Amino acid sequence: MLNRRRVLQVATGLTLVGGVAAVVRAQEADKQVDKEVAALKPGEFTWHPERSPDGPVAVIVSLPDQRVHVYRNAVRIAVSTCSTGKPGHSTPTGVFTILEKDRDHHSSTYDNAPMPNMNRLTWSGVALHAGNLPGYPASHGCVRLPLEFSRRLFGLTHVGTPVIIAGAHGDPAPLVHPGLVLSDVAQAEMEKKVAELNAKSHPKDWPAEPGAARDNLASVVISRADRRATVIENGTVVAQGEAIIEAPDRPIGQHVYVLEGGREGVSGLVWHAIAHTSDPAAELADVGALHRVRTAPALDAAIHARMHPGMILVLTDQPSSPESRSAPNFVVMTQGEV
Template sequence: MQDSACIVPVCISSWVVFGGSPVSAFSLCTCPSNRGAALATALTLALALIVPAALEPADAAVARRIKREAPAKADARPQIPAGQLHIMISIRSQTVTVYSDGVVAARSRVSTGMKGFPTPTGVFSVIQKNRHHRSNIYSGAPMPFMQRLTWSGIALHQGALPGYPASHGCIRLNQDFAQTLWKRTRLGARVVVTQQEAEPYPFTHPKLFMPKAVRLSEARPELRGTLRTAQADTTANDAERLTIPDGLTLPDYPPVADVTADIRQAILDEDPNAKKPARPSGPVSVFISRKDRKLYVRQGFTPLFETLVNIRDDDQPFGTHVFSAIEAPDSNVKWIAVSLPVDVPKPKLVRPAPSRKLGRKAARAAEPAKAEPVPAPVTPEAGAVLSRIDIPQDAIARIEALLGPGASLIVADAGLGWETGKGTDFIVLTR
C-alpha cells in the first residue's frame, strides 16, 4: 500500500544566541502518518533539543571552573645568582620575589593558604630542607622540594597553582621555581611573608653593628700609635739570690710530684672520649623586642645570650624591620633593610541604633550598616626606631666579634614567640 499524503508536517527549529543575536542552528521536519504519531514525534524532537539546552549552562560552568582551577603555566626556569637571598612572599598578589644581595633575581606565582587555613605573615627562615617529603598532617600528601619555615607545618614546596589561595597554609611553588630555589638556598635563608608586597632597600645607620676588625681600623691614629707591647721593668734575673740564715728551718713541704698528683688524677678522671658540645657556627642573628625590652642573640639556630636594652618612648610602636648584612669590599659589610608594611584594617561597620517602634531587625532592614573608614596606620621609619634603642657596650662587642655577611638584626614590637625554639632562627609572627 502506498503512503498517504502528508497532511500535518511537524517541524522543529533550533536557535542559539551568538554575539547578542539569535542565529538558526538547524531545522528538522517530519511527516507522520497520523495525529498521534505527529504529537509523539514533536515531543521526541522537543526533548532532543531541550535536554542539551538545559545541560549546557552546567557544562559551561564546569568548564569555566576547570579552566580556572587548571595549574598555572610554569614560568621559565629562573636564574638566581649567588648572594644573600631574601625570599619575599605577597599573599595579596600571590607572588614570590627572590632578591640576591638586595637586587631582584627571580619572580613567580604562588598559592598560599585558603580561607580557614591562612598562611601566617611575618619573618621566617629556612630551617629544614627535604627533596622528597610527605605531609605528616594531611595523609602523607607529597610535598616535593620542601623548605620548612616553622615546626608547626608551614613550608615552601612544589604544588598546584590554581591562581588563588588554595593550600592548607603552605606556600606552593611551580615545579621549575621550586627546584631552582631548593638548590640555591641554605639553612637560614631569609623568608618574609606579607599581605602587601615589600622589598629590601639599602640602609645605613650609626647604630648598626660592624665587624670588629673594621671598628678597630677606624680607631683614631693618635690612639693607635700609643699602643705597644707591655714590657717588664724588672725580670727574674735582676732579683737577688735568696740566702737562708743559719739556724732557720723551712716548713716540710711535700715533693712537687705529690702536690700535683691530685691535679693529674682530676685530669685522668675526665673521660677523654666524652663528646664535647659543638660550638655554634654560621651567621649571627639578633632580635630586639619592644615587648620584652630585651636583645636576644642566636648563631646557627643556637641561643648564645640575651640582655636588657633601654628603649626610649617605649609606648610608641616599632613596627617590624629586618636588617641583613651583605658582603662589601675590604672585609666590611653593608646593610639592607626590609620594613614590613602594616596591614590596613578593614572598614568598621556602623549599624543603626535599634528603634523601639521598629525593633532591631526592622531597623537593620530599613537602614543597612555603613562602612566607616579606618585611618591607615603608618609604618614607623627604621632609622628612627634604631635611634630609640640603647644596647650595652659589652653586648655590642660580643656581637661584632661574630659579625659577617649573612648576619641579621630584627627589631619588632612582638616578643619571643612560641614558634621560636630549638632548631630555629628567630620567627616573628605579625598575624
C-alpha cells in the same frame, strides 16, 4: 593545631593516587614569562638571576598578591605566583628562616606524599614547595609554588635564608650603619672587625651534606615592647640584654636586616633592610629605624663574636615571647598558625 600528617597532605597540592602524574601536570603548567608582576597568571613566574649574580638572598611572600618575590643583594631577581593558606587555615605571617631543605622530600607519615623542592619554615609543617596553583589561597598553611620555580629557588636558598611572609612589604634598601651592629666603636677597631667579618664565609657557601662541619647561624631580635635584645645561635637563645631605643614611645615598625658586611670605601657595615607588616593597609615604617637602637655594652661582645655575612637582625614592636619567637624554629610571627 592541625594534625601534621593532614597538613603535609593538603599543603602539597599533589594527590597520593597518581602522585607522579600530578607532579607532571604541575610541571606542564609552569611557565617562565616576562610580564609585569600583577599580570602573572597561576603557574607563571619571572626569573632573572643575572640582574644580581651574588650576595645574600631574601624571600618575601606577599599574601594579598599571592606572589613570592626573591631578592639577591637587595635586587629583585625573580617573582612567582603562589598559593598560600585558605581562610580558616591561614599561612602565618612574620619572619622565618629556612630550617631544612629536601629536594626530593616525601612524607614519612602520609603514604609517601611528594613535596618537591621543600624549604621548611616550621617544624609543624609550614614550608615552601611545589604544588597545585588554582589562582587563590588554597593550602592549609604552606606556600605552594610552580614546580620549575621551586626547583630554581631551591638552588638559591640555604638553611638560614630569611623568608618574610607579610601583608605588605617594601623592596630591600641598602643601609649603612656606623657601628659594628648596635654600638659605636673607634674607627681603628671598626676596620679590624670589618676585616674579620669579610674573611668569614656566607652560609650559602657552607657544606650542605648532613653531618658536615658548619659554622653557627646567628640572629638578633630587638623588641621595642620588651626593650630587650635576644641573640639566637642555631635556633637557641645564647644571650639576652637591654635594648636602648631612642624615643621608645614611638614605633620602630617591623624590619628585617640582612648583613652584607663591609664594602670598600664605606665606613660602616652594609645591611639590606626590609620593612614589612601583616596588615595590608598599614603604612611601612622607615628602614632607618636601626639607627635608633643600641644594645647595652654587656651584650656587645656576644653579638660581635657571632657576626657573619648573612646574619639576620630583626626589629619589632611586638614582645619577644615564646608564642611569637620560638626556638629552635626562629620564628617571629605577627599572626600565628591555625
